[in-house]
Amino acid sequence: MIATLGARAGACAALLLLAGALSVYPLAANPATGPWLFGALAAYAVLLWYRPTAWLLVVPALLPVLDFAPWTGWFYLVELDLVLLTTCAVGYWRLAAVPVPVRLPPLTALALLLTVLCLTVAAWRGITPFAPLDANAFSNYISPWNALRILKGFIWPIALLPLLRRSAGAQLENLPRLLVPGMLLGLVGAGLAVAWERTQFPGLLNFSSDYRPTAPFSAMHTGGAALDAYLAMALPFVAMWLTSGVGGVRLALGMGCLLLGTFAGLTLFSRDIYLAYVSSAAVLALILAYRELRGARLRARTLFCGLGLLVLLGVCLTQVFAASGYRGLLAALGTLSLAVLAGGAAPRVRAPLLGVAVGLALVLAAVALSVLAPDAASNQWKGAYVSYALAFVTGAAGAALLLRQRHAGVGVVLLLAALPALMLATLLVAWHHAGPTALASAAVALAAAALLAAHRWLPRPMWHLDQRALMLAFCALIVLATVIPVTGSYYTEVRFATVARDLRVRLQHWSEALEMMDRDTDTQLSGMGLGKYPATYLWRNTHGEMPGTFSYVREGTNTYLRLGAAQYSAGYGDALRFLQQVDVRPGARYTVAADLRRSGDEVMPRIALCERWLLYPRSCQHVRLQLKKGERGWQHYEGTVAAPFEPHWLAGYAPVRLQIASESAGGALEVDNVSVRDVASGRELLANGSFSAANDYWFFSSDRNHMPWHVKNFMLNAVFEMGWLGAAALGFLILSVAARLLREALAGSDMSAVFLASLTGAMMVGLFDSITDVPRLTLLLLLLALAGALVPAPQQAGRRPRSTSRQAADALMS
Secondary structure (H helix, E strand, O other), rough: HHHHHHHHHHHHHHHHHHHHHHHHHHHHHHHOOOOHHHHHHHHHHHHHHHOOOOOOOHHHHOOOOOOHHHHOOOOOOOOHHHHHHHHHHHHHHHHHOOOOOEOOHHHHHHHHHHHHHHHHHHHHHOOOOOOOOOOOOOOOOOOOOHHHHHHHHHHHHHHHHHHHHOOOOOOOOOHHHHHHHHHHHHHHHHHHHHHHHOOOOOOOOOOOOOOOOOOOHHHHOOOOOHHHEEEEEEEEHHHHHOOOOHHHHHHHHHHHHHHHHHHHHHHHOHHHHHHHHHHHHHHHHHHHHHHHHHHOOOOHHHHHHHHHHHHHHHHHHHHHHHHHHHHHHHHHHHHHHHHHHHHHHOOOOOOOHHHHHHHHHHHHHHHHHHOOOOOOOOOOHHHHHHHHHHHHHHHHHHHHHHHHHHHHHHHHHHHHHHHHHHHHHHHHHHHHHHOOOOOOHHHHHHHHHHHHHHHOOOOOOOOOOOHHHHHHHHHHHHHHHHHHHHHHOOHHHHHHHHHHHHHHHHHHHHHHHHOOOOOOOOHHHHHHOOOOOHHHHHHHOOOOOEEOEEEEEEEOOEEEEEEEOOEEOOOOOOOOOOEEOOOOOOOOEEOOOOEEEEOOOOOOEEEEEEEEOOOOOOEEEOOOOOOOOOOOOOOOEEEEEEOOOEOOOOOOOOOOOEEEEEEEEEEOOEEEEEEEEOOOOOEEEEOOOOOOOOOOOOOOEEEEOOOOOOOOOOHHHHHHHHHHHHHHHHHHHHHHHHHHHOOOOOHOHHHHHHHHHHHHHHHHHOOOOOOOOHHHHHHHHHHHHHHHHHHEOOOOOOOOOOOHHHHHHHOOOO
8 A cells, every 4th residue: 555655746746847848848838849748658658548658668769869958958868858757657656566576686686776876876966066956957968956967867767766666567568568669669760861871971781981970869969879789788679579580571570670770870980889789799699699599509510510610601702892882892792692582492302394484494594595695794784693693583583482471382482493593683783883893702602502591402411491590591691781781891990990099098098087086085985986087087187177068157147159269289179069950941041140249369260051960060051241350249140041952862851950169279159149040031940049048949069179078988987986995886886787688598598688788888898988978878778787687576375366346456567
């Protein structure tokens, strides 16, 4: 009874907090967005009322993509907080009477308690002395109230823990049923965002540019590896999806998620995500190999042969890509895919003459089509590609018949008949694209394909055409298809060529972070305080640098923006830019105006309309400011710029943002009454141009130098903020969860293996990033850790049968 009343009280508290948040959140008061926001939250509340466990699906799905900070300017209170408050308000009320079927192991519960105690002390040290609750309180990372933003990431998983224990199911069955699809939906959302951003800016397959996407993670406006950490935690859940069910549709969806997640991670060009992906895959592979070898379901000979074949294919396909580019690589991969299917097919060929006839016809068609376009430089009629498509469609039709089992014999005939023509067409594609020099590497890959297809005639085949064999084979091909082009690019080579230099810089940065801490015993044990690093770096960094700063200043009844120029040892460095997205029409002309006040002639304001997502501006149209020496006081400037931005044929128009910066060696730039108007209609495009509402609709970025904002190491960040005791408690929590997951994974639990791989990936990113300075990452990391640590509660002997009301409460779990 007491627990039920406590849960109901928690629900009421969450509802009150939600009402308070909506009363100040800018999109809620906006007539254009307010109804949509309230409608979405109401629909989610109705869903939870009837299906209280649905939050296990919805929250992981929305976590990476529900981020409107670049538009609202708010990053202390964000949209995910509104969703989580709704989750707690409805979930606590509906699940209050539901018994708790699972629990945390005592060791994990103790580690969590110690972590909470250390967090409480660190939060107090971070927030004190209290700063005024003015326009600067919740608008930048320098404010002491930044401690609340960091603390929020730890509070949410603890607040969700009671719901998690009641929603997971008596045997944790709701984790694979709801949490895994939710993680995959989030992965797809983040992956599509990366693909769109790359398509819009450098080009989807342009791997020579140094552009590094941020997708929906606005926290990367000051750098960091938020997207890296998320992908490292999310991608291993593809393995759980693939192993927890059967069916061609499920396999195809899993392969699509794997392709999208692998491509998104590799095209970040971050070395930590490469390390994370390799480490996660190694954890899953080693656990799988241990279980298979222990259960005598896999022979060591088969394992080593498979690994050798994978390495051989990787080497062959790398040479193919180097010689004939994407076209040759894709052609070889298609041939290898059908060869894998043919090599594992069990039915014997019952109509050899039909197969010979079909194969001969396809070969003749390939030769005839190639003759129509003997010139490799011809772009009018590409017979090589048509012949490849013809052979591949025939083989794919045979594979479809084979997998359906109804006409397996005919499927094998078509599949084997298509392979010779497909191999010939692959050679023709390589020749058409790169000339005779590409034939040698393509021939080696085709020899491997022939060996794969001939595998079906071995007396003791190493694999058969079943769900697991298909999954492993196509996972390997998808990984090779993404890894080879990215790692063979120019920019990847540049990134790995600077590993030694960048590691020296990172080691120096870590050492400096520890040197900036106070030396007294309290600080060493309890830390500088949550969220204190940016402010500490601003005033204590050991090489005299000054990051770009901003603040809102009030004079009488007027509020304006003050920008402090960045001063770095290598020059003025990376400017801090103030941003707001504007809805421009391509080709139209706009009047950009602002009131500026400079502290000296060295202060050089820069105002421009640029295409940009979050970082890295493009196609900037600068406003020409007629600055004069000796000007003091407020001066009004305006200029007219055009917007000659062109749409991408697939991704549409890129977002356009107004950016304001002070690119100077010192001094302050004060900005007020900013305006962007359409010359033709007089329509105002900016919101809050007077800064009377502080940071509403304004966001900022620091594109290149990210050291002033992040410690760049998970454990060192914990030491800086929480002290050595807090870091030990947090490490104890993670290690206690990892130890249990490893034990359960080796015993046969697929879910534990995936959780362990996910945490391993996160920790690999954490070697070079702070992670916990992004609240949604802290939430996801601890939520996955706590979910992975849950165990069924022990049944009490002599327990009385459940009442009808208890059974009704249990029905809420379904």
